[in-house]
Amino acid sequence: MSEHPEDSSCEIPGGPPADDRRHRQFDGEAWDGVSPRVYKLGGSSAPGAAWQDVARHTLAGGAGEPMAFQLRYFEIEPGGYSSLEKHRHVHTIVVLRGAGRVVVGREVFDVAPFDFVYVPPNIPHQFVNAGAETFGFLCPVDADRDPPQPLTTEEIHDLLGYPKVREVVRIAEDMGSGIRDPGSETHVVIARGAAPKQSP
Numbered sequence: 001m002s003e004h005p006e007d008s009s010c011e012i013p014g015g016p017p018a019d020d021r022r023h024r025q026f027d028g029e030a031w032d033g034v035s036p037r038v039y040k041l042g043g044s045s046a047p048g049a050a051w052q053d054v055a056r057h058t059l060a061g062g063a064g065e066p067m068a069f070q071l072r073y074f075e076i077e078p079g080g081y082s083s084l085e086k087h088r089h090v091h092t093i094v095v096l097r098g099a100g101r102v103v104v105g106r107e108v109f110d111v112a113p114f115d116f117v118y119v120p121p122n123i124p125h126q127f128v129n130a131g132a133e134t135f136g137f138l139c140p141v142d143a144d145r146d147p148p149q150p151l152t153t154e155e156i157h158d159l160l161g162y163p164k165v166r167e168v169v170r171i172a173e174d175m176g177s178g179i180r181d182p183g184s185e186t187h188v189v190i191a192r193g194a195a196p197k198q199s200p
């Protein structure tokens, strides 16, 4: 049985259509019969829970296909970013369009089309659009998986000790002010608000 936490990016109602189409044509914005969905439902005030301008297209999995994974495609618009989170299940992504920066633990990778990124279990991660165009990537994931966990204050403190991470990571404004050292200049980019913005 799958877990179906309502606040998981991966378990939102409205997966792929339960039809038996073998081919879905891409029209430049979406695939035949696949509606882009909001990235996550429900707000959270947890550190790193904020996200902005992310849409999810679930192409396969969860609609009765005999498969143990889901094939998803995400798009993050300019200025947008996914939540900073961790979980036991891994991520593998392949970039299809645009430019991004991916925080994987204490590292940051600048990525371009066809680049691949692996996020190991329980490693904090965040996907950030780094350009003026849509940043899009494939992200297949286990069908049965644990829900994302917010980071602890200590984990965020640790990450912010790494200059490249500090430069790239997006966290909620209240958390940012709470962890900033008033005596030092910070390069943390503070996200505005933690309320999810619904994507088309």
Ligand code: MN
Pocket: 085, 086, 087, 091, 125, 148
């Ligand atoms: Mn994740």
